[in-house]
Amino acid sequence: MIMKPNHKVGIIGWGGYIPKYRLPVENISRIWGKDAERYKEGLMINEKAVAGPDEDTTTIAIEAAQNALKRAQINPKDIGAVFVGSESKPYAVKPTGTIVAEALGATPNLLAADLEFACKAGTEGLQCCMGLVSSGMIKYGLAIGADVAQGAPGDDLEFAAASGGAAFLISRDNEDCVATIEASYSYVTDTPDFWRRAEKPFPQHGEAFTGKPAYFHHIESAARNLMAELDKKPSDFKYAVFHQPNGKFPIRVAKTLGFTTAQIAPGLLVSNIGNTYSAAVPLGLSAVLDIAAPGDEILVVSYGSGAGSDAFYITVKDAIEEKRDRCLKIKEYILRRQQVGYKCYIKWRRHIIGQPR
Amino acid sequence: MSDLRVPKLWREIPQHYRLEASKCLSCGRIYFPPKTICNNCKSKNLEKTALPRKGVIETFTIIRNAPSKYELYAPYAIAIVKLENDVKILAQITDCEPAKLQIGMPVEAVIRRLYDDGENGVIHYGFKFRPVF
Structure with missing residues (x-):
C-alpha cells in the first residue's frame, strides 16, 4: 500500500x-x-x-x-x-x-x-x-x-x-x-535468500536464488506499484537509485523498469566502493542530492534480503543550492x-x- | 573486567564525544579535560563549552611499542593539537601514516574507537584527529 x-x-x-x-x-x-x-x-x-x-x-x-x-x-x-x-x-x-x-x-x-x-x-x-x-x-x-x-x-x-x-x-x-519525500511504498515477503544466524560472524546466501525471486522481484514490485499509484513513468524522473549489491543487478533492474543509464549513473557507486549494505541506497541518494537541481524528481528503491524493498518518490527543492557545499x-x-x-x-x-x- | 572503568568512561562521555571543556567565567581560561575550579583565579564559576574541532599539529611522537588494547593500531602518532581558539589538547592521530605527519599540518576531530575492553567488555569511543582533506 x-x-x-x-x-x-x-x-x-x-x-x-x-x-x-x-x-x-x-x-x-x-x-x-x-x-x-x-x-x-x-x-x-x-x-x-x-x-x-x-x-x-x-x-x-x-x-x-x-x-x-x-x-x-x-x-x-x-x-x-x-x-x-x-x-x-x-x-x-x-x-x-x-x-x-x-x-x-x-x-x-x-x-x-x-x-x-x-x-x-x-x-x-x-x-x-x-x-x-x-x-x-x-x-x-x-x-x-x-x-x-x-x-x-x-x-x-x-x-x-x-x-x-x-x-x-x-x-x-x-x-x-532540500527535498520533499512525497510518498513511499514497501513490498515484503518471506524469501530466504541471505541470512546470518544468531551469534554467527558471517552471513550465508542462497547463491542464484538471490536474483530473480529476491532482488529483482521485490525491487520491480515496489517500484512499479509506487509509480502506478502516483501515475508516474520512468521518464518523469531525473534520477533513480536502486540497491547495488554489485554493478550488474541495478543496471539490469533499471533496464527492465525502463530507466536509462544516465538516470542511474550518478547514484551507482558500487564499482568504486563495493556493497555498503544498509548504506548502499542512502549513499546513492546522498550522491544524487550532491548534484541535483531544484525540480528534479528522484525514484529511490532499496532492497533487503529476507526480503523486501522500500521505494520513495522524492522531489528536489530550492534550498539544496545553498546547503550542498556545507560539508564533504x-x-x-x-x-x-x-x-x-x-x-x-x-x-x-x-x-x-x-x-x- | 571493567567494573572500575565503565563509570569513568561514562562520566567522560561529554569530553570524549563532544570535546566538552570548561571555561572560567571570571578570567576566561579554558580547561580540557574540564575542571570545576579555575587553576588561575580559583573561581568556581565555570561553564561548559565545546572546543573547536579543527586545529594544527603543534608536535607529535610516534608510538611503535603500543600498550595492550592499542596494539592493533601500531605504529600510531600521539600529537599535541593547537585548536582554532589556541587551546592545546593531546590526541591520537588517525587515517594518516606516521611518516606523512608534519608539524603545522591542519587536522580535524573525528569520533573513533579508542579501545575495546576485551571481547566481552565495553567499547570506548572518543575523539582522534585526522588530516583535513
Missing part, C-alpha cells in the same frame, strides 16, 4: 561517509586463487571501501550524521528520534543510536532505536521518521544507514561486502528542506582513497587467531 504522509515531510539535511581505505578485487582473488577478471566482470566491482582499524558502524554513522547536521543547521536538541539501520552492530545488545545521539548532542529527550533488515534497514528509518514528523509527534527525525559489512574469508561476498554510511534529517516540509560530498570521500593489502584488511577485521584486539 502506498504510504503518503498527511502533512508533507522533507529532507532538511543529508550527509554521507566512506572510509578512506580500499581493497582491490585483485588483492582478494590472489589470496584465494580466484580469477580477478571474472569477479570484476561478473560483479562490476573494482575495489571496496574498508573501515580502518578504529572504525565501526557507530563511528561511520556519527560522521554521516554530523555531515547531515552541518547541512541542516538545526539545534541537535530538536531531534526527536534517531534510527540507525545496520546489520553490523558493534554490540549485539546495546543501541548504536544512543551513542550517535550523544555524539551529536541530541540527548536525552529523544527516541533512539536500531533497525535491522539486511540491506534495507537504512530506508526503514526514513519511513519511521516520515510518520513521526508528519504526525507532529517529533520536530526532526534522523535516519541513518551504516554498515561494516561482513563476508567470510574466501566467500564470494568478501569481494563486495564494504563499509560506509549516510544520514538524513527529516522535517515537516518547509523552505529549509560523496565524490570527495570516494576520491580520498588509500589502497590496503589483504593481510592488513584481515588484521583490521580481527580475523587472525590470537591477534591482539
